Amino acid sequence: MQYQTESWGSYKMSSLGFGGLGMVADTGLLRIESLASESAVVIFSVSTCCMCHAVKGLFRGMGVSPAVHELDLHPYGGDIQRALIRLLGCSGSSSPGSLPVVFIGGKLVGAMDRVMASHINGSLVPLLKDAGALWL
């Protein structure tokens, strides 16, 4: 079971274009990978975080119901958060390590600033449609 998940995870990693990250995949990263692919829109959040509340509100306002993982309530939350910070640091986000982090269709979109920017430049809606989160 463990072996199966791992091989599946690393496969998905390389297919997602994470490249080198997949090679040094640790448990945190693997957990992110598996959680992110479970739903069309996945948000890694902290239950008390107001910006996380904002991003959840954004998707709900667009008619999307995202899968939300509150890391402060999650048994492996610490691991996942550390892995997310590393992931965002690599993706060149302006605010590395800041939650929320959004995955659409199993692909990393980024933190709040990336989500907002892609919504304004009109790339978010097609992404959501492709992932099957939006029909209209």
Next chain:
Amino acid sequence: MANHRMSEATNHNHNHHLPYSLIHGLNNNHPSSGFINQDGSSSFDFGELEEAIVLQGVKYRNEEAKPPLLGGGGGATTLEMFPSWPIRTHQTLPTESSKSGGESSDSGSANFSGKAESQQPESPMSSKHHLMLQPHHNNMANSSSTSGLPSTSRTLAPPKPSEDKRKATTSGKQLDAKTLRRLAQNREAARKSRLRKKAYVQQLESSRIKLSQLEQELQRARSQGLFMGGCGPPGPNITSGAAIFDMEYGRWLEDDNRHMSEIRTGLQAHLSDNDLRLIVDGYIAHFDEIFRLKAVAAKADVFHLIIGTWMSPAERCFIWMAGFRPSDLIKILVSQMDLLTEQQLMGIYSLQHSSQQAEEALSQGLEQLQQSLIDTLAASPVIDGMQQMAVALGKISNLEGFIRQADNLRQQTVHQLRRILTVRQAARCFLVIGEYYGRLRALSSLWLSRPRETLMSDETSCQTTTDLQIVQSSRNHFSNF
């Protein structure tokens, strides 16, 4: 020698004790001014402080006038008739001339009487002085009489050589109690005037310090007023980060005006698309600059930004998360932009829609932040108040994140507009937006500078207007003239 010193010391003590009792007596019936009026001319009608200066001046003038005085006293001024001067001239006669130079004006008299005391045993010397003084005083008396002084001053002069009790006894002359009393009074008057001078100088000094403090305050207020650019009253406790931002924003506004006129002339001159593109790109870079400045300011003073103290009042009316609402830009544009293709219109409406959704999301987040701040502060502290405050502070620090995201949203909206529109349309669009905000700022200063009567008559506005704003409005009102 020891005796001399003893007598000196006791004399000093005596002199130090004497003034205070005498000063009170003198202050009550103003004998010193009486002396001046009596001995001098009627022109010595000065106030208390000026009197001190006059006396001081007299002393200096006396020292200056010494050589001619000794040489014959032809140039003696009427003021030298002041009864205390004979003692001084006595002291500064040729044998003592070297000492007289070092004798300062302030402690002169106190030292002086001590020295006179020490000279006392040299009776031949002092008697010689008396002899020398005698004609000199007569001279002075004569000169004073010629200058139209009252005759009383002349009668005063002759007994002066016998001013010292001990001198009088050594020289075997009878001492005149009345003269002694007058001399003592003179000495005390001189001392009193010195004290007054000291007080006056101290008063001047403190006034000077006060003045320089006021000047500094004025300078500060003026520079802050400059930073604010008339955008509002400078806060009494403005932080340095906020002040720097206000200054930078003032500069940015100047740049903004420059960019606006550049775009305007560019559009009017029918520049080529490439030239116009340079101007539009320059404007977008300038627009990005304000977000960089705000990011720095939000780190320094998040509250200054979020309540928009740096904006003009009318701009503040539309404030949303430390700036304009991105969707407002499109509201401004829609009525003003023409010749848009169907695709462009679709793009703009879609932009308006997504910016509204993003605004709504951020507003929800900020609402949640406020709610959690309320919950944190309203709850009675579980462990101690400091921990509660630490939690609240942590929440406030999240405000910075919201300002950053809102600015990101504004910035992205402007960039998206640029992508949707052609260069010429974009130039027109930014001109419309720039002119709109220019008018909004002009409206603010008009509102602030509306006549005071309106403020006074309109009771409701009076209630909502703070004193500062009234002051501000009157200031602007005057500056307009």
